[in-house]
Amino acid sequence: MTWLFNNPSEFAKEMVAGFVSANAEIVRQVPGGVIRNTQSQPGTVAIVIGGGSGHYPAFAGLVGQGLAHGAAMGNLFASPSAQQICSVAKAANNGAGVLLAFGNYAGDVLHFGLARERLIAEGIPCELIAVTDDITSAAPNEIEKRRGVAGDLVVFKAAAAAAEQGASLQEVLAVAKRANDRTRTIGVAFSGCTLPGAEHPLFTVPEGQMGFGMGIHGEPGIREMAVPGASELAEMLVEQLLNDLPPGVSVKGARVGAILNGLGSVKYEELFVVWHGVQQRLIEQGIVLADVQVGEFVTSFDMAGLSLTLAWFTDELEALWLAPAYSPAFKR
Template identity: 65%
Template sequence: MTRLFNDPSAFADEMIEGFVAAAGRWVQAAPGGVVRSTQADEATVALVIGGGSGHYPAFGGLVGPGLAHGAAMGNLFASPSSQQVYSIAKAADQGKGVLLSYGNYAGDVLHFDAAQERLRAEGIDVRTVTVTDDIWSAPKEELHKRRGIAGDLAVFKAAGAAAAAGYDLDGVERVARLANARTRSFGVAFSGCTLPGADAPLFEVPEGKMAVGLGIHGEPGIDEVDVPTADELAELFLDRLLEEVPEGVSLEGARVVPLLNGLGNLKYEEMFVVFRRIAQLLTERGITMVEPEVGELCTSFDMSGVSLTLLWLDDELETLWAAPADAPGFTKGSVAPQRAAAAVAAADLDESVPEASEASREAAGLIDEALSAVAAAIDEAADELGRMDAIAGDGDHGIGMQRGSRAGADAATKAAGAGAGAQTVLERAADAWSDRAGGTSGAIWGEMLRALGRRVGDDDAVTAEAVAEGIAQAKDAVMAFGKAKVGDKTMVDAIVPFADELGRRVAAGEGLREAWGEAAGSCESAAQATADLKATLGRARSHGDKSIGTPDPGAISFALITKTVHRVLAERAGTQSKEQ
């Protein structure tokens, strides 16, 4: 378990601060993560990587010459926000284009894609290569749905070496895609990991059993088998991975980089015993090992587990794998001397607010009150939301919602106190919620609050009709943004009935408080009904059957928020009635 922490909600921030202090030879802090503290004489394509914290040396530990130029570092097991990715990419860009690369998780895709579009709108040539190495997370026919685990390193190393060698952006993107296409991984675990402040691990493995096909975010395995011997585990790894030889690779005379990765709590000595047999088996099959790695390459806090990655080489990939690299968490050969990079300035935030009408400012005060109540309600529910999420996901939904709702509430209070109108308060809350929460839910709540804000504006009184239309637009934005539909067992299963019922009742002439209350009731029923559904999207997709019987935590948290807002509306109506 994680024992040494202060405030669990500040753990990631304090970890990054300490990492920068310890690794200043390689990295410097930048808004959203870290970038190199040195630079080469010639400008190159910039490789920007990233993901949730809790996986050291991924992702910050892979920033340095011959590897990445910057890493966007999200909260624990949560994707970095689009603002973080944008800020790191801007700081890392050298005018030759930017390649974004990261593990294929829904939240990461949403945030990195949003940052990519923003960067492209500013004229920066940006490409993306997601890592999809985990053979257990989707079948061969759906390679694009697979998640990225320790194979991240193979892709990042090829792209970073290509950038250092002077490849243009087309070339860096090409070799990153090639490395990903030729990388396969398979992982197992003997026990789950425990996040700072948590009372229990995100998942448990029965004594004497081993979870097969685990993820790196605390997701449980796909199956459980008896704990094998070290030799039997090596044989299991290779039997499965050799069934997945990439297209264009012939086993006879093949050259491969094996990466045996400890997930945080497995002794190096144990890994060496396993690797002994891996090396024997590869040799017996006529496969040549090239510069293997055994160690902690992509961890998961204190998870007791191990994964094997195979990078199948061609001449170009072998040259790139062997090229020098020097980063806090990965070193190979000797890189050319570097000079100090310019210091990255802290983010310059504009605290001013646009003008707003008196009626809009009054509505902003109610929005502020509602968001504060929402943050308090989420605080109370965070542990239960995390428990539900751990059944088939990674268990971070409660923590992410807690961080996001509190940041949104604080931003709303500051904006309302400065005289902002309803739109500005909602947009400031959206930015803060998305930025602080990260992950899929952070992105979705940012989209919803922004959509509602655009509809209500800063100039006019906020009417029931405007709110209902704004909620409908928020629903449409979320469904377009995340591609989920009713029945996928996501937050959408609660959003759609809420928005539709609210719209019907307002159109029939009901006031906002009454209509909102009835819609919240429909929302609660729909959220609870997700217990009967099988997850088909997001991290829970790989464990869909396990999700049956437990409601979707995103739907439950959305229903909780609608009920909380209704309570605030009712209390405000009661106060006004007494005053009259």
């Protein structure tokens, strides 16, 4: 249940206004979304991210120094329009082109693709990348069809850090692709979410059951099953991710960045209990935890669920991930 709203049709607009006023030292509003309210280095690539509202801190919460330069914000669970994306991109452009980055959903693919064409036609170099980290949304031989979820953050952060270092647009795109190729996520859901003013949840999970592999909008996962204990769930998550390794990755001795993401209603205390089990199982496999993030990074209103992301670092990707950043929702 979403408890606090005025007119449901105005929810997204009022949310953006409140977010900007609460974080005015970092972001400012422009038509179509938000951009940094701090100075960016001229002649560097701008990273513009985006998607539907309702997934905070994705996407506006990830705008700031060392992270995205702007975020195009659609309506609740709806892609921003090509016009919105172009508006944000032109406001964020530093003169070296724009990388558009977003989760791999049909509406986003269409609208970001149209925006790229328009920006190029207006003389602004532009590339795009659709994040595809959700392992349960397509088989390994169809990886380009997978959804983007909490792995978005890994791709956005690596690309932004490369841009801050003065990399060219093609170099930033190559970094984003390498980060995407080496990031894997699996999620679970215990209940659905209810949009402001709606009488029923957007999707449901049977009481006492868990949707294993379910997506953040209720997309089908692997199966429904009884909710396990935290240790058993940790083991299941790790097992699935270790069965879907990026090409060329060897588990023992690998340096990994781990993100345990709450999807809305699972409390931090519960996440820490699950993480305790995840950490034990990763260490047992000989994995070196280069960085750990436990919290909310991609949510879905009041959806009860969580996801585990593993980013299999190279030296380059680890350095980019650990580079400084200061945004409303992620600080390094």
